[in-house]
Amino acid sequence: MLKYNCWDYYSGSQGTLVSRCLNMGSGTYGVGFKMYRDNYSFYSSDKYDKVEVFVNTLPDTTGATKLGTINRYTDYEPIVSEQGWYDYAFEIPTTFVENLSYIILVATSDYGTNIYVDEFVVGKTSTVTLVVNPGEAGILTGGGSHIVGTGVNLKATANSGYKFINWTNEANEVVSTAETYNYVVGDSNVTFTANFEQLTTVTFTIVDAENDPIEGATVTVKQEETVVDTAVSNSVGEAVVYADNGNYTYSVTALGYFPKNDVLFTINGDTAINVQLDELPPALEITPDTFSFEPTQFATSSAPQIFILQNIGGGTVTINPSDITITGEDADQFILINIEDTVSLGAEEMDGFAVVFTPDTIGEKTAIIQVNDNLENIHEIVINGSAVDFTITEFPYTESFDGEKFPPLGWLSLGEKPWERVTSGSNPTCDPFGAGMLKYNCWSYSTGNQGTLVSRRLDMGSGTYGVGFKMYRDNTNSYSGKKDKVEVFVNTLPDTIDATKLGTINRYTDYEPIVSEQGWYDYVFEIPATFVESPSYIILVATSDYGTNIFVDEFVVGQVRAVTLAANPSEGGSVAGGGSYLEGTEATLTATPNAGYVLTSWTDAANEVVSKKQTFNYLVGDSDVTFTANFELGYTVTFTVVDAESNPIEGTSIVINEDTLITNASGVAIIDLANGNYDYTVSKSGYAEMADSLVVSNAPQTVTLSLIATGMDELTAGSVRLYPNPVESSLIIERNNSDEATIQLYNASGILIGTIKADHTTTTTINVGALSSGSYFVRIIGTDNTPTVCRFIKK
The missing domain is CATH 2.60.120.200 (Jelly Rolls)
Known part of the structure; x- marks a missing residue:
């Protein structure tokens, strides 16, 4: 289907869609399509998103003739009762039928919901004429000019006092007995007549005990369990219903009166029925009839609670402001927001008052609302509330x-x-x-x-x-x-x-x-x-x-703490993140070295190192603090990591000065360091780990590292367990099966230094006390000849 994106396009945006060239020749033609009309959200209403339909001998709107406009919103022309798909057709003027022409759809956004169009058609049209019989009996829709081959819903709606019988054609043949007749438009003009029949009139006159008319009474007429008709009495007490002759029941209800239910009667021609209703006595209902306020901070007020006064009977209930009071030991803990003047409540009428819980001490509070209805009744409503101290005294x-x-x-x-x-x-x-x-x-x-x-x-x-x-x-x-x-x-x-x-x-x-x-x-x-x-x-x-x-x-x-930052020396770099912070929150402190300098550390007021990283996340404590970012002249240290054949090793981790470097594709990693001694470790899966140190002394330097391949991958956890690890003397190897296995011991350089056999046991102990401190590998080959490898550290 087509979509015009009004949801994203600003008001006034337009999109134009031009059909193929149409060579109709002669005859009566029209253009039609389906369009989705909507009202599902606020953005659907008050927005004039629309589609305009044009015809022209050229494929644009210059000098074009407008055939019609359809607004997307259901309440704008052409108005429809509910959202959904609707069919629209427009007759094409003869001038354009007889010449090569184009149909043009112009969508205009008003920044509302989207427009959707489908099932575009151009074709000859026929006229569908509708006639109502008799003329005053009903309303017909669906007639007009329609495109041949399309479906059209012809709908007959009976007026009050009539019922629909059938649809007949020009030959007086019945074509449908349904009120909605779906007619497929043929290639000739047609006329259909909707036939109605007048119903019998039943006039109810509703009065009270003094024979005064009752306006607004509802009359319901049923035949067995089926509702035939309903009506509401007018100012003279009359309610008119329509039905065929037969046996029925009626029920009559009216506010403030006892109802009449399921009274049998017979219709045999126009009928008049008089109904007298007895008035209900007045009765006051108060809702809610009890209420508990939410726990409320003492020395403050709750939200008002409204109590509704309603006359659920007939006649009149009169309430004066003095008729509503709050009593009880804790009455002073509640405030009554009373009615301002005397109220007179007719049947079903309502008014109300409110109560606010205003405790001035902690504890449970109870009171009683008393309402005199002036009908010899005192209504009592128990109210209570819990006064608490929600005061916060501990911070943050x-x-x-x-x-x-x-x-x-x-x-x-x-x-x-x-x-x-x-x-x-x-x-x-x-x-x-x-x-x-x-x-x-x-x-x-x-x-x-x-x-x-x-x-x-x-x-x-x-x-x-x-x-x-x-x-x-x-x-x-x-x-x-x-x-x-x-x-x-x-x-x-x-x-x-x-x-x-x-x-x-x-x-x-x-x-x-x-x-x-x-x-x-x-x-x-x-x-x-x-x-x-x-x-x-x-x-x-x-x-x-x-x-x-x-x-x-x-x-x-919480309390506000000052975080003060300083740079030492000031020309070494800049600091950011200082200021006032709430106790218990996190402050992100950043030190940025100037060119030629490096950050050596963050130190506190006691000159203790708290971090060596440029970004320091400080959890604000219970006192003001000062941190100094210490800078020194920096010198570039370049690490180059290669294998035994001098090929660069990418992805090697180098840990130095609390920082981790990763080598690039050239095996290179770079760091700027101040003068001093630095330990570092180097690791890469498949290679022996190594550790060393370097000294920076007023000059850049390059460190070339050659890693030795172990020839082994590290063990994935699960099949073998080594403990203790690190180990001083006895290493225990625990396997998940007791198959025969060969256990080989390698040093960090991948050199085999020992072999033992494990026969039908899951646990093997190796004495490694004589080995030097460092990293070692255990390689286990089982019956499936698949080696597993794991590492241990000798203390």
């Missing part, structure tokens, strides 16, 4: 959002469009650092919607504190450029009223704080001393601009 305090409960214990989630917890992310795609993370659904929430997440109460006391978290910054598609953001506040109350803003992070990478690429980033904000010294809350407010989603993870509050 972290919340990873890995637990399934959300919001986490002691946190508050506020707003009609709140934050949520997810285990994976989409739009953009990302993963949490643990089992879960925060998400704000900007993808679905329209511009301006906000969600507020309030932390547990924080009692920091004194010192320098900060709040930090990770946030995913993205630029995946055109929707990423929206100004979706997270604002960070601190307050002594668990809301943003008079709160202090600590900072703002936009989700889009090109908005502040600007980053070079999408991904997770760490953000830290210092908490002012006023809030450190008083119990406070951190508040994250997400605001949607209808772009891609916001993701946040690894929330932490």
Whole structure:
């Protein structure tokens, strides 16, 4: 089928598709195709993605004649009732039939959902004329000009008081008894008549005990278990149904009245039936009828709980504000948000009040809501709540959002469009650092919607504190450029009223704080001393601009520690990564040598070496620290590794100065080192390991290493076990079978230094006490003549 990619193409983008040249000659012709109309998402509506149909004597739209337009959205012309495939046909003017012509489909994007088209056809047309009999009996659809050979659904819909009988042709022959007749268009014009029959009228008059009409009563007429018709009474209490003569039952229901159910009656011509309903007595229902508040931090408030007042009977229930009270020993721990004025509730009508849990001490709190319904009833609703102290006093305090409960214990989630917890992310795609993370659904929430997440109460006391978290910054598609953001506040109350803003992070990478690429980033904000010294809350407010989603993870509050960096000497290189960090987080410290220098070490304030690598990941502790990157003049050491025939050996590992070098295809590996003595080891599978040292003294140097092939591959684990390893005197060789075997002992250079036989035993002991320290190989040849080799170290 055809697709026009409105999902990716900006508003105003167009695509033009031109048919083959058409030589129709003469006659009545049309062009038709199927098009998918949709309304499945927000992007389907209010977007004028469309297909325009043209005909022209040239293969472009210059001077073309438009035949019609079809919008993709179901609620735009031509309007359809539901999404799906629909057939469309357009008559081709005679001028173009008689000349060589082209059909042109022009798709225009409004940046909505995609357009799909299929089953394109050009052919002669015939006219299908539809007639309704009698004229007022129904509505017909499907008539008009249609392409020969295509199928068309002719549909007859009966008006109230009529029923459909059949479709007949011009010869008065019945062609279908179904309301929808699928006609395959022939090569001549045709006329079909939809025949209807008038039904018998049954008029119900619904009144109350005083014979006053009841409006809105529902009448249901059934024949056995089949519903024949339903109707709702008007302002004078009348409800009209239509049915054939016969035996039926009726049921009548109305709000505030006792129903009449399954009353037998007979229709024999137009019928009038009077129904009198008795009014129900008024009755008040309150929901919920009991309620337990979520555990709530003392000295704060819970979210309001709404209680619904409803008259489930008839008549009127009258409630005054003074009729609703909270009683009990803990009544003062709850606040009533009462109705403002007297309410009068008719049948099924509702109103409501709310209660907030506001504990000022820790413990279980219980009270009773009493509602006088003024019908000689006092309704009692038991409410309770647990007042707890969620205050955090030990830091750093972290919340990873890995637990399934959300919001986490002691946190508050506020707003009609709140934050949520997810285990994976989409739009953009990302993963949490643990089992879960925060998400704000900007993808679905329209511009301006906000969600507020309030932390547990924080009692920091004194010192320098900060709040930090990770946030995913993205630029995946055109929707990423929206100004979706997270604002960070601190307050002594668990809301943003008079709160202090600590900072703002936009989700889009090109908005502040600007980053070079999408991904997770760490953000830290210092908490002012006023809030450190008083119990406070951190508040994250997400605001949607209808772009891609916001993701946040690894929330932490802790003391801020200073990481100070220095370069020694200053001309030796530069350092990066110093600054203020939250205790317990990781700081990435980088030392970059200037030309001619090398990093020799990182040292702490006590001049102890903490790392020799240029990038040093420091886990921030409970005090301020200073690290010095020490640089010295560097000299290039070039290792060249070859075999016995002086062929270069690629992939050799050389470990020196806490660094691992790998030789290239030329057998070469290079490192810059300061003056000093350096031990190194050299290893490559299939060659004897070696160890040596070198001295750097104010000059570059080249070290050529010749490795000796062992002639053996190392053993894959499983069939032989050597222990202890390293060994001082007795080496035990344990095999997984007791077959005869030859055990050979080789030194690191691959020279055979001993052979023993193992006869029908799984365990063999070799005395290696006389061997020099170093690496050795054991080669075992079993009955299948397949050698296995493993290495051991002699102490």
